Amino acid sequence: MPELPEVETVRRTLLLKIKDKKIIDINCLYPNIIKTDMTYFMTHVINQSIRDIKRMGKYLIFILDKNVMIIHLRMEGKFFIKQYDEEIDKHEHIIFTLDDMSQLRYHDVRKFGTLHIHPIDNYLKAYPLNVLGSEPKDKDKLDFYHQIHHSNRPIKGVMLDQHIISGLGNIYVDETLFLAKIHPSRLASKITKKQASDLIDAATKVLSKAVELGGTTIRSYTSSLGVHGRFQNELNVHTKQGESCPVCAHEIIKIKVAGRGTYVCPKCQK
DNA sequence: AACGAAACCTGCGCGC
């Protein structure tokens, strides 16, 4: 569930707590999270310090001395910082012991998260960041239009595609389409230049507001590190099935688009 | 080539 705003909130919070701490040990209890060769991972992360944490789209990028760790939280990945002698939860899969004997623990109920390691000098050219689209705030609107206007996919599917634009997930794409007054099922090929531009503007606006409010906290995603988002108070359509549209008062319905649960105001969104 | 569906996992809420 973490999308760009939640990942950004995690980034900021984590950085305050672990910047310049050295990783002195790693305990990997569920190795499938690590998508790099395990020996390479261990030898290239231990004894390096966390110099910075960056973010691209939904990826967290831990900048170490000579390497970077690129982490995707997928649906339920979280980080916790605990003391070395605290009991290990069954959903904590990777434990980094830091040089002050605190531990950075990766927690993931669904075990869908991923972790890649690359040398610091070429990580932008390596998978997975090399195939990532720009974030909405950096996306050229005309490029976006040209990229999608031959596609027969519904616009929602296109906007969820991280190769085209990065950062949006199911929550923010529903909100973006509502703001732009475009129906999620509309084929990308039917989107005009003006609408393509409106979509990028709406996505940029939604994401920046959500970052400002610390992300969205719904359902199980009660965040890591006590991070409590407040954007759920700003949602217009997502999770609002059966409620009234804040613009026209028509009932908000839930449908399935691109295989995803989708909330839409059928009167406002055409 | 380009799209949709299944798979990856687990917990939860539902109906019986």
Place this chain on the structure above:
DNA sequence: TGCGCGCAGGTTTCGT
């Protein structure tokens, strides 16, 4: 109460 089932979601992989 307890069981099985479907659903949820981000992304990759498989199948058409």
